Amino acid sequence: xxxxxxxxxxxxxxxxVTDVCDLLQAMCKGELIVKKVCRDxxxxxxxxxxxDECYYDEFEKNATTxxxxxxxxxxxxxxxxxxxxxxxxxxxxxxxDKVLPTKEILAVGGEERPELKxxxxxxxxxxxxxxxxxxxxxxxxxxxxxxxxxxxxxxxxGSIVVDNKSxxxxxxxxxxxxxxxxxxxxxxxxxxxxxCEIIGKVFKDGYCGFVTGPSRTADIERVLSLGVHxxxxxxxxxxxxxx
Amino acid sequence: xxxxxIKEEIKAKLKDDVMQGALSKFAEQYPGSRLKSYEGQxxxxxxxxxxxxxxDAVNHIEELADKFQASVEKRGxxxxxxxxxxxxxxxxVEICRENNVHKxxxxxxxxxxxxxxxECFTNNGIExxxxxxxxxxxxxxxxxxxxxxxxxxxxxxxxxxxxxTQELKEEVPGENIPYMIQKARETLREKFLAADMGVTGxxxxxxxxxxxxxxxxxGNARLVTTLPRIHVVLIGYEKLIPTVADAAKVLRxxxxxxxxxxxTSYMTMVDGPTPVIYEKNGEWVEEDRKQYxxxxxxxxxxxxxxxxxxxxxxxxxxxxCLNVCPIWTKVGGHVYGHIYSGGIGAVLTGLxxxxxxxxxxxSDLCIGCRTCVTVCPGKMPIPDIIDELRSRYIQxxxxxxxxxxxxxxxxxxxxxxxxxxxxxxxxxxxxxxxKFIRHLPLFFANMTKGRSLPAIAPTPARDRMEALYRxxxxxxxxxxxxxxxCNMDFIFxxxxxxxxxxxxxxxxxxxxPMEQSxxxxxxxxxxxxxxxxxxxxxNIEAFEKYDVDYIISACPTCTETLHETYKKLFxxxxxxxxxxxxxxxxxxxxxxxxxxxxxxxxxxTPTSGGEKVTYHDSCHIKRGLGISEExxxxxxxxxxxxxxxxxNCDKCCGMAGSFGMKYQEVSIPMLEEKVKNIxxxxxxxxxVACPACxxxxxxxxxxxxxxxxxxxxxxxxxxRIK
Ligand code: SF4
Ligand code: SF4
Numbered sequence: 022x023x024x025x026x027x028x029x030x031x032x033x034x035x036x037x038v039t040d041v042c043d044l045l046q047a048m049c050k051g052e053l054i055v056k057k058v059c060r061d062x063x064x065x066x067x068x069x070x071x072x073d074e075c076y077y078d079e080f081e082k083n084a085t086t087x088x089x090x091x092x093x094x095x096x097x098x099x100x101x102x103x104x105x106x107x108x109x110x111x112x113x114x115x116x117x118d119k120v121l122p123t124k125e126i127l128a129v130g131g132e133e134r135p136e137l138k139x140x141x142x143x144x145x146x147x148x149x150x151x152x153x154x155x156x157x158x159x160x161x162x163x164x165x166x167x168x169x170x171x172x173x174x175x176x177x178x179g180s181i182v183v184d185n186k187s188x189x190x191x192x193x194x195x196x197x198x199x200x201x202x203x204x205x206x207x208x209x210x211x212x213x214x215x216x217c218e219i220i221g222k223v224f225k226d227g228y229c230g231f232v233t234g235p236s237r238t239a240d241i242e243r244v245l246s247l248g249v250h251x252x253x254x255x256x257x258x259x260x261x262x263x264x
Numbered sequence: 265x266x267x268x269x270i271k272e273e274i275k276a277k278l279k280d281d282v283m284q285g286a287l288s289k290f291a292e293q294y295p296g297s298r299l300k301s302y303e304g305q306x307x308x309x310x311x312x313x314x315x316x317x318x319x320d321a322v323n324h325i326e327e328l329a330d331k332f333q334a335s336v337e338k339r340g341x342x343x344x345x346x347x348x349x350x351x352x353x354x355x356x357v358e359i360c361r362e363n364n365v366h367k368x369x370x371x372x373x374x375x376x377x378x379x380x381x382x383e384c385f386t387n388n389g390i391e392x393x394x395x396x397x398x399x400x401x402x403x404x405x406x407x408x409x410x411x412x413x414x415x416x417x418x419x420x421x422x423x424x425x426x427x428x429t430q431e432l433k434e435e436v437p438g439e440n441i442p443y444m445i446q447k448a449r450e451t452l453r454e455k456f457l458a459a460d461m462g463v464t465g466x467x468x469x470x471x472x473x474x475x476x477x478x479x480x481x482x483g484n485a486r487l488v489t490t491l492p493r494i495h496v497v498l499i500g501y502e503k504l505i506p507t508v509a510d511a512a513k514v515l516r517x518x519x520x521x522x523x524x525x526x527x528t529s530y531m532t533m534v535d536g537p538t539p540v541i542y543e544k545n546g547e548w549v550e551e552d553r554k555q556y557x558x559x560x561x562x563x564x565x566x567x568x569x570x571x572x573x574x575x576x577x578x579x580x581x582x583x584x585c586l587n588v589c590p591i592w593t594k595v596g597g598h599v600y601g602h603i604y605s606g607g608i609g610a611v612l613t614g615l616x617x618x619x620x621x622x623x624x625x626x627s628d629l630c631i632g633c634r635t636c637v638t639v640c641p642g643k644m645p646i647p648d649i650i651d652e653l654r655s656r657y658i659q660x661x662x663x664x665x666x667x668x669x670x671x672x673x674x675x676x677x678x679x680x681x682x683x684x685x686x687x688x689x690x691x692x693x694x695x696x697x698x699k700f701i702r703h704l705p706l707f708f709a710n711m712t713k714g715r716s717l718p719a720i721a722p723t724p725a726r727d728r729m730e731a732l733y734r735x736x737x738x739x740x741x742x743x744x745x746x747x748x749x750c751n752m753d754f755i756f757x758x759x760x761x762x763x764x765x766x767x768x769x770x771x772x773x774x775x776x777p778m779e780q781s782x783x784x785x786x787x788x789x790x791x792x793x794x795x796x797x798x799x800x801x802x803n804i805e806a807f808e809k810y811d812v813d814y815i816i817s818a819c820p821t822c823t824e825t826l827h828e829t830y831k832k833l834f835x836x837x838x839x840x841x842x843x844x845x846x847x848x849x850x851x852x853x854x855x856x857x858x859x860x861x862x863x864x865x866x867x868x869t870p871t872s873g874g875e876k877v878t879y880h881d882s883c884h885i886k887r888g889l890g891i892s893e894e895x896x897x898x899x900x901x902x903x904x905x906x907x908x909x910x911x912n913c914d915k916c917c918g919m920a921g922s923f924g925m926k927y928q929e930v931s932i933p934m935l936e937e938k939v940k941n942i943x944x945x946x947x948x949x950x951x952v953a954c955p956a957c958x959x960x961x962x963x964x965x966x967x968x969x970x971x972x973x974x975x976x977x978x979x980x981x982x983x984r985i986k
Contacts, residue, residue: 056539058535083526087525087526087527087529154541154550155541155548155550157541158541158542158548159548162453162457175527177516177526177527178526178527179526179527180527180531186538186539187539188490188538188539188540188541188550189541191486191490192490192491195483195486195487195490196487212512212516213512213515213516213527214509214512214513214516216512217508217509217510217511217512217515218509218512220508220533221472221507221508221509224473224475224508224533224535225473225535226339226473226474226535226536226538227535227536227538228489228532228533228534228535228538229532229533230477230530230531230532230533231515231527231530231531232529232530233525233526233527233528233529233530233531234529235529236481236482236483236529236530237481237482237529238397238398238445238481238482239414239481239523240396240397240398240401240414240415240416241397241401241416241419241421241424241441241444241445242286242419242420242421242424242441243286243290243414243417244421244441246441246442246445247445248445248446248449249397249445249448249449249482249483249484250395250449250452250453250456250482250483250484250487251482251483251486251487251529251530252483
């Protein structure tokens with residue numbers, strides 16, 4: 022079976038399943054074969070009163086301190102403009118005077134969000150964009166940019182909370198030199214205690230965690246150096262009306 | 265097992281300018297940076313909630329482990345419990361064989377260092393690569409990590425570059441750190457991509473869902489848990505926590521204390537086998553990776569059963585106890601440590617891996633200053649655990665021979681004084697300088713370098729006491745007994761007289777029980793509880809003969825021993841336990857007691873102007889007894905005295921009981937730092953409330969010919985009594 026169209030967060034999405042039994046079983050249990058820790062964080066995990074956009078500003082401040090570059094935009098349309106700009110700036114050597122190739126891009130999260138899918142499709146006109154998991158796996162070592170999604174942000178630490186159960190999401194956010202992440206600006210929490218409380222509600226298996234700035238080390242003379250194993254750059258595009 | 269020559273090791277490290285520079289800079293910066301990362305947080309509340317969670321965890325460790333195992337297995341992970349390092353290695357080899365593993369990448373794990381895990385791979389022809397940059401570099405050089413969080417802190421960029429050059433077989437210049445980082449990225453990236461198996465430790469393991477948490481800045485743990493098709497977790501029992509929500513209790517403390525960050529770049533939680541896409545027989549497939557979890561004992565379960573040792577479960581491995589340790593910051597982790605370094609290193613060495621012998625080789629480097637306890641996230645009392653380990657070692661191996669002299673003289677006071685006096689009299693007049701003797705034979709010989717020694721008082725305090733009784737107030741508010749301790753008896757006999765004067769002036773009648781002895785700390789400090797108990801009994805009996813309200817000591821170390829340790833010594837002896845309890849309750853430290861009396865008498869009002877004095881907080885009074893405001897209040901109220909604070913006023917002066925004698929190589933630089941800080945204040949007098957510090961600092965100020973006096977706070981107070 023190639024794929025099945027089913028509703029997800031109000032969108033009709035395509036799910037990959039290997040056989041009909043799997044699909045039926047999953048549907049009976051109310052969970053679909055989405056490789057995520059939680060299918061719908063806002064509905065199943067956030068609860069009431071814990072997540073509030075009032076924590077966003079503090080998050081942005083602390084994320085910036087942690088060397089992330091954060092941009093807040095109104096919607097995905099603005100987000101797309103921002104994304105294009107970031108890619109152009111990278112190639113033009115606007116960051117740290119380094120010309121950074123952006124030819125190959127890994128991009129995940131498109132199946133979940135049609136808006137993102139559209140953005141990735143547009144990107145495909147100027148860049149080589151891989152969105153299929155096998156393509157991502159095949160090009161993981163050479164791709165220069167990864168684009169992915171985070172679920173919510175933490176004010177106390179400037180972290181974004183990522184649900185990276187799928188291999189492609191992990192590879193996309195870790196291997197390329199530049200990591201660009203879309204995050205819903207209004208989903209922010211006060212501190213790490215609240216974040217863990219939320220995660221605890223839905224974390225039954227898989228892979229998730231916090232990302233706070235780019236990869237770094239201070240192992241040589243305690244001098245801060247970025248990009249040792251993971252990305253050298255973390256761009257966060259915080260979208261106000263993203264759900 | 266190889267013998268260690270700690271004194272030689274110390275000498276070499278003190279000459280290592282690179283390390284000295286790095287450590288002293290770090291020691292200066294760390295406390296402030298740590299505090300900054302906690303801005304707006306109630307640190308103590310965070311520490312308590314973490315500690316309480318861990319205390320609960322260790323009390324239910326078997327249950328927690330069963331639950332963790334069930335959670336891992338339910339998700340399809342393969343679970344092992346390993347008794348010791350050998351068993352872990354057997355399991356690892358088996359996993360590799362079963363899965364045809366040739367290449368392994370690992371992210372830093374102290375547990376794997378503990379058992380020398382790498383051997384089992386290399387012995388079986390399996391390539392294993394450490395991926396943490398610091399660990400990778402020092403592995404190339406064949407060094408050991410000198411710090412849990414910053415393994416290569418003892419090296420500078422040029423030394424690091426040499427390791428790159430050696431590994432990459434190309435010239436790597438030391439000037440360019442970003443270039444080195446880029447090189448490491450490229451080299452290790454290949455290793456990640458080619459590896460069949462990834463091994464990680466865990467910063468925590470969650471019982472309710474079987475997830476493990478990994479906290480890193482480099483992101484290597486994320487790659488190790490993403491790229492290879494097999495993931496092996498090596499986790500110790502002490503890392504288990506009940507719930508996902510509890511992880512926050514670790515996460516809010518560990519990065520702040522460890523690296524002064526609110527959060528590290530990556531905090532990753534892996535729960536069960538997760539998908540991996542790889543090329544299998546020429547075809548790209550998506551499968552769930554295999555996950556193996558090895559829960560390692562290696563001494564941990566035994567520790568969990570012991571009321572004192574189980575506190576080791578309160579450790580998050582942040583290494584901040586090293587960062588503030590006056591000894592670690594001087595000699596580094598290669599000297600002060602075995603596999604794990606610093607105070608926590610001593611504790612873990614002693615408890616894990618059957619390492620009591622290794623522990624004993626360096627554990628006397630801990631001077632019990634308790635600085636580490638003030639920052640430890642889990643409030644783990646490192647020096648107390650070290651004390652307990654020393655005592656276990658002694659029980660096992662008998663008392664160290666050098667203490668023979670001590671044991672014989674300790675309980676006979678007049679003999680002790682005669683002996684000391686004789687020693688002193690062997691040195692003729694030209695060797696004495698005011699109150700200080702420059703050279704002394706016997707075991708004092710080592711102490712004379714870099715400091716002068718105080719002269720032995722011609723008449724010990726005990727022989728001057730009776731004459732003072734006539735000044736006892738007629739209608740005393742309190743009846744107190746004075747416990748002098750050795751230093752205040754034999755050396756600072758004048759200060760003892762002043763102690764009595766001040767107490768009498770504060771409406772107390774004073775008595776000095778003649779049968780009192782040494783408090784026993786020097787003996788207890790090396791772990792000899794048997795002799796310690798004998799001494800304690802003698803003292804308790806001596807004071808029971810007098811019906812007093814309080815027992816006052818002007819030596820914080822004695823106070824702490826009398827007040828805290830005596831109770832604990834007789835835990836298994838109901839009769840003596842009761843008598844010790846009654847005794848301990850009465851014990852009070854001099855300066856805080858006097859401050860209380862002065863306050864009652866309306867004499868604690870601050871005055872202004874006068875001779876500049878600075879106050880040094882002794883370790884035992886500030887962190888052992890929690891007294892720091894009272895002596896300052898007394899000084900502020902003293903007429904004609906102006907208190908000026910010195911930099912690092914509560915940093916150890918280097919004396920610390922017999923440490924100053926045994927490790928003068930370390931003690932002297934500590935003293936020199938103290939002397940400099942005192943000089944910088946412009947004070948004419950350094951005031952202490954501890955005779956051991958008085959000896960050390962007095963000697964240091966004298967030797968440096970600063971002209972600055974050293975006084976016990978009792979001297980300052982007595983001078984102001986008409
Ligand atoms: S003992 Fe305390 S300070 Fe030392 S590593 Fe453990 S948690 Fe950190
Ligand atoms: S008590 Fe002092 S010397 Fe001992 S480990 Fe702690 S900080 Fe270091």
